[in-house]
Amino acid sequence: MLELQNIHWELPDGEELIKGVDLAIRPGKLTVITGPNGGGKTTLAKLIAGLYMPTEGKILLDGEDITDYGITERSKAGIAYAFQQPVRFKGLSVKELLKIASGKDMKEFEMCHILEKVGLCAAEYMNRPLDTHLSGGESKRIEIATVLARNASILIFDEPEAGIDLWSFSSLIETFEKLKTEKSGALLIISHQERILNIADEIVLIAEGKIREKGDRDTVLPLLNINGRGCGCPLGREVVNG
Amino acid sequence: MARSDINETSLEMLHEITDWEGLFDGAYSIRQDGTCADLHSTDTIRIVPKTDNPGIDIYIAAGKKKDTVYIPACVTKSGVDDVVYNDFHVQSGADVIIVAGCGVHTTDDEGARHNGIHRFFLEPDSHVLYKEKHIGTGIGKGLRVIDPVTEVELQEGAYLEMDTQQLAGVDKTVRATKAKLLKDAKLVIRESILTDDDNVAETDFEVVMEGEDSSVDLISRSVAKGESRQAYHSHIIGNCRCTGHSECDAILVGNGKVDASPALYAGNLDAALIHEAAIGKIAGEQIIKLQTLGLTEEEAEEKIIEGFLTGVE
Numbered sequence: 276m277l278e279l280q281n282i283h284w285e286l287p288d289g290e291e292l293i294k295g296v297d298l299a300i301r302p303g304k305l306t307v308i309t310g311p312n313g314g315g316k317t318t319l320a321k322l323i324a325g326l327y328m329p330t331e332g333k334i335l336l337d338g339e340d341i342t343d344y345g346i347t348e349r350s351k352a353g354i355a356y357a358f359q360q361p362v363r364f365k366g367l368s369v370k371e372l373l374k375i376a377s378g379k380d381m382k383e384f385e386m387c388h389i390l391e392k393v394g395l396c397a398a399e400y401m402n403r404p405l406d407t408h409l410s411g412g413e414s415k416r417i418e419i420a421t422v423l424a425r426n427a428s429i430l431i432f433d434e435p436e437a438g439i440d441l442w443s444f445s446s447l448i449e450t451f452e453k454l455k456t457e458k459s460g461a462l463l464i465i466s467h468q469e470r471i472l473n474i475a476d477e478i479v480l481i482a483e484g485k486i487r488e489k490g491d492r493d494t495v496l497p498l499l500n501i502n503g504r505g506c507g508c509p510l511g512r513e514v515v516n517g
Numbered sequence: 518m519a520r521s522d523i524n525e526t527s528l529e530m531l532h533e534i535t536d537w538e539g540l541f542d543g544a545y546s547i548r549q550d551g552t553c554a555d556l557h558s559t560d561t562i563r564i565v566p567k568t569d570n571p572g573i574d575i576y577i578a579a580g581k582k583k584d585t586v587y588i589p590a591c592v593t594k595s596g597v598d599d600v601v602y603n604d605f606h607v608q609s610g611a612d613v614i615i616v617a618g619c620g621v622h623t624t625d626d627e628g629a630r631h632n633g634i635h636r637f638f639l640e641p642d643s644h645v646l647y648k649e650k651h652i653g654t655g656i657g658k659g660l661r662v663i664d665p666v667t668e669v670e671l672q673e674g675a676y677l678e679m680d681t682q683q684l685a686g687v688d689k690t691v692r693a694t695k696a697k698l699l700k701d702a703k704l705v706i707r708e709s710i711l712t713d714d715d716n717v718a719e720t721d722f723e724v725v726m727e728g729e730d731s732s733v734d735l736i737s738r739s740v741a742k743g744e745s746r747q748a749y750h751s752h753i754i755g756n757c758r759c760t761g762h763s764e765c766d767a768i769l770v771g772n773g774k775v776d777a778s779p780a781l782y783a784g785n786l787d788a789a790l791i792h793e794a795a796i797g798k799i800a801g802e803q804i805i806k807l808q809t810l811g812l813t814e815e816e817a818e819e820k821i822i823e824g825f826l827t828g829v830e
Contacts, residue, residue, distance in 0.1 A: 324809055346808035355809070362806040365766060366738075366824035375820065376810045404828075421810060 276301055277323065277354075277429050277461060282332035284322055292318050294484040295332070300429060305455050305462040307475035309499065314482040316465045317359055320433050323463070324356035325349035336429070355427035359434045359465075361418035363406050369417055370401040376424040392450040393420045394443040411438040419447070428460040436468045448474060472496060520555040523547060526593040526654075527554070530620025533684065534650040535589050545587035546573050551599040562586050562613070572602035572634075577643075579610035587616045595627035595659045604636045607643040607675075615647045619663055621687065623655035630662040637668070639675035639702075647679045653686030660688040667694040671702035673728065678705040682826070683718065685711055692720040698759075700728030709738040709826040712745035712773070722751040726759035726788070735763040740822050741773025748776040755781075755788025767796040768825060770818070 277300040284293040293315050300306050308316050321327045323334065325346040334342045336352055344352060364372070373389060374381050381389075387397040393416035403409065405417065415438045422430055436444055448470055454462055455476075464471055472478060478495035480488040488495050523531075527549050531537035544562035547555045551571065558564050561580035564573050575586060592599050607613065623629045639645060653661030663683075671677055683690060696704055704724060712718050724733045733753060741747045753761040767775040781790040799821050807817035 326805060326809075346805060347811060347813050350809050350811040358806065358809075362800070362802045364803055364821065364824060366826070366828050367821070368824075371820075371824060372810075375807060375812060378811055425810065 278335040280333040304476040310481040315484040353428035355422040355425040357422040361414040376421040527591040534618030543585040548590040585614040609640040612644040617649040621661040623659040625657040628660040642674040669696035683710040698731035713742040716745040739767040742770040756784040758787035761790040
């Protein structure tokens with residue numbers, strides 16, 4: 276289990292973006308973090324993956340204090356993070372990246388198995404370079420595949436739906452559902468997508484650096500006002516408070 | 518000099534530059550310390566030692582299948598300054614892989630140098646893949662120098678692909694490549710250069726397209742580490758309806774410095790020439806991504822450089 280205890284994070288100029296987050300991500304569960312843009316969702320994911328270090332608070336993984344662990348140490352401890360914006364590499368191939376992700380010399384059938392989950396054919400993509408010749412959707416799907424290839428206990432996906440076509444997205448939903456049943460690990464997805472919210476076990480609403488709601492899907496989903504009153508905070512709190 | 522005179526240093530370098538496993542399948546000429554150590558011709562590839570200069574003429578005829586010829590050169594001790602003239606005469610319809618490559622090894626504070634002057638004459642519709650790796654090894658303060666000069670003439674419909682890599686340990690190199698392309702000829706050059714410490718590398722390309730629908734694709738990848746310096750100059754000249762593309766990418770590590778001066782000249786309304794260039798350090802997000810996959814910062818940097826230099830087909 277991953278536990279965040281009173282996590283704070285601020286920019287170098289002192290502006291606080293995460294303001295005391297307490298959260299438990301449980302194994303075997305799909306937790307979805309949602310909320311308005313700029314509310315702190317991606318920042319929180321980066322704090323978990325070690326890209327940012329908290330200015331206050333503790334992060335525990337299965338009871339072990341990993342707060343001071345760097346990115347590599349967190350990865351080795353079992354945290355995998357799919358970036359919202361995939362990184363391009365001149366010269367590295369899909370195959371090479373998957374091998375690095377899995378930490379072993381993957382066989383072709385193993386790559387087939389992983390890439391199939393994101394709707395890509397291994398034979399067609401394995402030797403492709405991860406450069407600008409891949410479309411946004413293709414590189415996003417490969418980004419997701421790198422996390423699936425890892426033997427991690429915490430899988431974090433930052434807006435996996437962004438840039439992905441409708442058909443691939445359906446298979447991605449199936450993949451997440453399968454992961455819930457196959458894996459003992461915990462899934463953490465940052466998303467605004469209703470279809471992802473609909474398969475969540477737990478939903479966390481973050482706005483202005485704070486958790487506004489958290490709980491099981493059936494409790495939190497009705498509060499999100501997905502089909503409701505238009506733009507702004509899903510809870511309408513910005514209007515109320517502003 | 519005979520085959521049995523090929524020394525251990527050469528064998529080690531042959532393995533690095535040609536994947537030598539004790540045998541070459543096909544025609545070959547192995548050069549060591551300024552002398553031909555072994556030479557073998559086949560029915561389709563005839564290798565003839567020159568009489569006026571050190572070096573060989575390689576006559577390549579069209580065969581039933583793709584042939585390979587190996588012409589590695591090794592300098593295995595300090596004090597050797599080897600100059601060699603190799604001319605490739607590739608006949609119409611021939612399809613061949615030429616594996617060149619050069620290793621220079623120093624044994625004390627005196628330098629060692631190899632200067633390979635290669636001329637390629639490709640007759641109409643011939644097809645050549647040229648592969649070349651350069652490496653420097655050894656001890657002492659002696660400079661390890663490799664100065665290749667390449668001249669290319671591609672006749673109608675001829676195709677030449679040059680895949681050249683400078684692996685490591687070469688203190689100084691000046692690489693000069695000139696090419697002239699006639700109608701429908703195509704030249705593809707992929708060059709990668711790694712420099713470190715105080716290494717200096719200069720590379721100059723001049724490609725002139727004289728024939729309609731000829732094309733050149735020139736891709737250069739450089740990594741300058743330590744205190745090393747690299748200079749890249751290319752001049753693509755299109756005097757007819759033709760297409761030219763050059764791409765120069767460089768990664769800087771430490772205090773490495775790269776000077777890139779690409780030039781294009783279009784002497785015809787239908788000459789379409791493009792240049793792309795980018796120089797900079799490794800993008801931080803690339804290192805971070807590989808760290809999230811379990812690599813350390815150093816391992817990530819190494820992997821990024823390795824991929825950048827070897828590239829993906």
